[in-house]
Amino acid sequence: MKFTHIITLSTAAMFFLASCEMKNELTGSLTDKADTGALELGVSVKQPVSQTRADASDIDTNTFPITVKGTSAEVDTIVRNYNTLAEMPASITVPVGTYNVSSHTPGTLEKQMTAPYYSGDTEVTVTKDITSSVNVVCRMANSRIQLNYGEDFKKAFSEWIITIDDGSEMALSYTQENLNPEAVYWYFGDNVTAIKVNITAKTTAGNTVTQSQTFRKADASENYEEVGDNFTGGDALQINMGTVESATGTVTGITINTHITFEDESESVEIPTTGDDDKDEPEEPTPDPGEGAVTLDLPADVTYSISEGTAPSSADAYIASEAGLDKIVVTITAGNDAFQAILVDLTMDGQSFLAENGGVDLIDNADFGNLVSTVGSTAPKDGDTSYKFPIGAFFTFLNMTGATDPGKQHEFHITVTDKNGETANGVFKVTINE
Structure with missing residues (x-):
């Protein structure tokens, strides 16, 4: 598919989603106003006990986003999102029913972070002409x-x-x-x-x-x-x-x-x-296993869904040899035709990831260095005694090409050779669902 077609389809999808959101909002506005109640929302944080008495930074819950989502049948199409607690009204009016109210630290919870991330939710039932006070308690996730x-x-x-x-x-x-x-x-x-x-x-x-x-x-x-x-x-x-x-x-x-x-x-x-x-x-x-030992520690195979956004943030292979690294050759087997087409055209310093072309040696490979620079990494150097190979740098390509074919995976075959001629090899597999 040409990129111009992809852009056109993406734009159309955005307008379609916006229209759906407007339709939902209008549907909500047509609900019988006699059957409504009110919610007054607040957010608090429960810090671990060990952090409440020492070096715990102040947490401003006014910056936390709020989502109010209907869960009972009569209100299950209603979703109210507020960018921050500070921006939302003192109370909101909603149709009677049961709702889940959730909040969290601004941003997305990542596998590895430099600060605590808090999140929480609670259920509330709204009754006619009654104002219910709700406090969402966020705990450290x-x-x-x-x-x-x-x-x-x-x-x-x-x-x-x-x-x-x-x-x-x-x-x-x-x-x-x-x-x-x-x-x-x-x-x-x-x-x-x-x-x-x-x-x-x-x-x-x-x-x-x-x-x-x-x-x-x-x-x-x-x-x-x-x-x-x-x-x-x-x-x-x-x-x-x-x-x-x-x-x-x-x-x-x-x-x-x-x-x-x-x-x-x-x-x-x-x-x-x-x-x-x-x-x-x-x-x-x-004696020093640098006289012959090569380590290749691969992450566990990955399965994720594009639509659910469950792709891992990274996937790293850890490579080491005290004798010094001589070659790290990677060949890739595509799990669908779209990624195969990318691999046919993708070269790294003139080398191809296709097995029939011999694979790509990552050592001192400038093009590979440019690729992994997007995730804050560099290419390994000749004689390095260790290297962290960020396989996750390829996930952008994988996501562009959609789900893997039934029964297939994207396979990364890695062979490491050190200066003593000792080798280690392994395979990392990625399965993608829509």
């Missing part, structure tokens, strides 16, 4: 994660890659480039009961220590009847990194000390970690 490095850790290691993975399409990543990372506000979504911490670190003596440990909310040293096993909004996690040394002073491992503060509690409690590397006695490190 995301959770605070703070990673701290002990002085022993910073002294012992010269390089590291740490990922904090909740099993979703995106993981937090930390390296030695930021020794004092800021707190991250993370949206866990539903049914996250465990978090995995993966570490690859190079000691100042040249040895590499790897570790993978998991912690679960249910294992917290103290728990409460009202606290479930899932990580939820309002929880605050503090993850402290330290070292394990042998009797001779050699670094043999990494300690991960994790504490959680529940939303309605003021004191933090410890969460023990478990993993394959838990040992009764520390062991001397094996």
Whole structure:
């Protein structure tokens, strides 16, 4: 489809939607005014207990948008949206019925944010000639994660890659480039009961220590009847990194000390970690796996809907080799004809993503660097020991081409080769529904 046709169709769609909204508004105005009541709306925020006594910034709920949506049959076509609480009238008149009133922090809740995001909703029944007061209580929807490095850790290691993975399409990543990372506000979504911490670190003596440990909310040293096993909004996690040394002073491992503060509690409690590397006695490190080890940590395969707007904000592959990266070759198999047409014409420094053409080597690839600059990234350089490949930079192309064909996915095949000739490979798949 030509772009001019796409623009024409998009414009027509906008006018159609605007007409539908006007029709709904007119329909609402024809409702029998004798069968109406009034709503007086307010918004408040319930902060986690641990934030109410220290360093919690003031929250101006007057900036929160408000939505009033009919939920009972007689009013289910009525939706009233207000840009901010401050802009809406002191009271609004609506037909009798049941409504859901919702509000939230301005903007959209993202997987990773730099500040808390609050949201809430409540049900109210409007009766004839009665004014009902409604207060929407917004609770914190995301959770605070703070990673701290002990002085022993910073002294012992010269390089590291740490990922904090909740099993979703995106993981937090930390390296030695930021020794004092800021707190991250993370949206866990539903049914996250465990978090995995993966570490690859190079000691100042040249040895590499790897570790993978998991912690679960249910294992917290103290728990409460009202606290479930899932990580939820309002929880605050503090993850402290330290070292394990042998009797001779050699670094043999990494300690991960994790504490959680529940939303309605003021004191933090410890969460023990478990993993394959838990040992009764520390062991001397094996020789530097930089002499042959390649790491390729892919995000979980993704399925999302364009119409529902559920596309992930990002999807990152974590690549590392202490020997230095020599090649990162990517080939793409299209899940529909429209994306296949794009791939036929899409080249990166003269290389094609099509498998029959050999794929694209991302190392020092200027065109690829321009592509991922849109998401704040760069192309990997020859000899780099680590790289975060932002596969999500391709989602713009994928969304343009619509749903994948039944039984098909967009497949990103990645092969990593280091300076020692060691390789790792994997496939990341994306399924898109309308």
